[in-house]
Amino acid sequence: MAEKDLTEKYLESFSDVFADIHNVLLFQEELIREEELEDGPTESTYKAEEGNVRNQFRDTSKYYRNSVYKLALLGIENESKIEKDIPIRIMGYDYTAYRSQIDSEDNRRYPVITTVLNFSDTEWKSPMSLYDILDIPKKLQPYVNDYKIHVFNIAFLTKETRDKFKSDFKIVADFFAEKRLGIYNPEKHKEKIKHVEAVLNMIQVFTNDTTYDKIEAGIIERAKTGEVITMCTFAEEMTNKGIAIGEARGIEIGEARGIAQNKINVARNLLDILSDEVIAEKVELDIEVVRSLRS
Incomplete structure (x- = not known):
């Protein structure tokens, strides 16, 4: 709290x-x-x-x-x-x-x-x-x-x-x-974020998603270069970081199951930031599989 x-x-x-x-x-x-x-x-x-x-x-x-x-x-x-x-x-x-x-x-x-x-x-x-x-x-x-x-x-x-x-x-x-x-789609929110770190930190805390901690440094550095940061930027970094995390976890359970498990891990990392439809599209999973991860 x-x-x-x-x-x-x-x-x-x-x-x-x-x-x-x-x-x-x-x-x-x-x-x-x-x-x-x-x-x-x-x-x-x-x-x-x-x-x-x-x-x-x-x-x-x-x-x-x-x-x-x-x-x-x-x-x-x-x-x-x-x-x-x-x-x-x-x-x-x-x-x-x-x-x-x-x-x-x-x-x-x-x-x-x-x-x-x-x-x-x-x-x-x-x-x-x-x-x-x-x-x-x-x-x-x-x-x-x-x-x-x-x-x-x-x-x-x-x-x-x-x-x-x-x-x-x-x-x-x-x-x-x-x-x-359950309809949040960052691609529909292209407004420039002025106070990048403050917005990022607030959303991180309320979603309890540790992936935000991993993207914070990169996002702030991009903002310092003058790049326009939007919620699409957050989602892009979340997806990329989620794929990296998924690949690391996939190695642990074996190459045969790795690709499927990678996608599941990526999808789980995105549940608190994206809608089911957007996750399914970005991660290339069936929509019903994504919905099942919420239950």
Whole structure:
């Protein structure tokens, strides 16, 4: 989980990606510009009621500001599974941000807005507020303040929404959405990847495919030469590396079975990145054989 958080934070730390996420998902308009953002705190320190100093960590945060004032503190929290108590956790993050304003010498106050990105294949429908997790007697409910959160299911975003992204987050959103549907084909995604290492690392962690580790150095070197890197480049390197791995494993089980086993090994290496149809075409296997590898 910690490794996933790190890769998510890495990509979102780029201001163009951070602004893009908020403009498309939260504000649904071009409200924030990249140059209006500056890095915010990921660790908040505050004094608890008993007098002890405590701290909390959030995934990514940036100040949205004009030339004079901070207009807001925007935060992103990344989740890989549904977390029941997250409204309380978000309350904690937001409170410490407000508390730091109280403790500062500046008398001006600005809002704190936190967005939750769900990267799992399970649609997040609840909890979406404090009311969703509290067992409140009906007579007490009018006296209990609610606390709502903003959650977006990345793997369930429509194509119409995904096409609005202008940063590398479109590449990531397309990957998660189409991978969930089993239709992902990198040959249909020829967009240039700007933050190559960050995108590569995020996908590697979420697919648990160690082949990404093997292609990372080569991909980064190609990017340094000025080559345009796309998801097709990833797939090409994955296929080539998969063939090499398959050949090495094939030798171990004997030349007679080696060719067939090579193809099976290559196909297995590609299950988390390509659709069954694309794998069957690239590796020259029957589609039913590829589908059987998923069972």
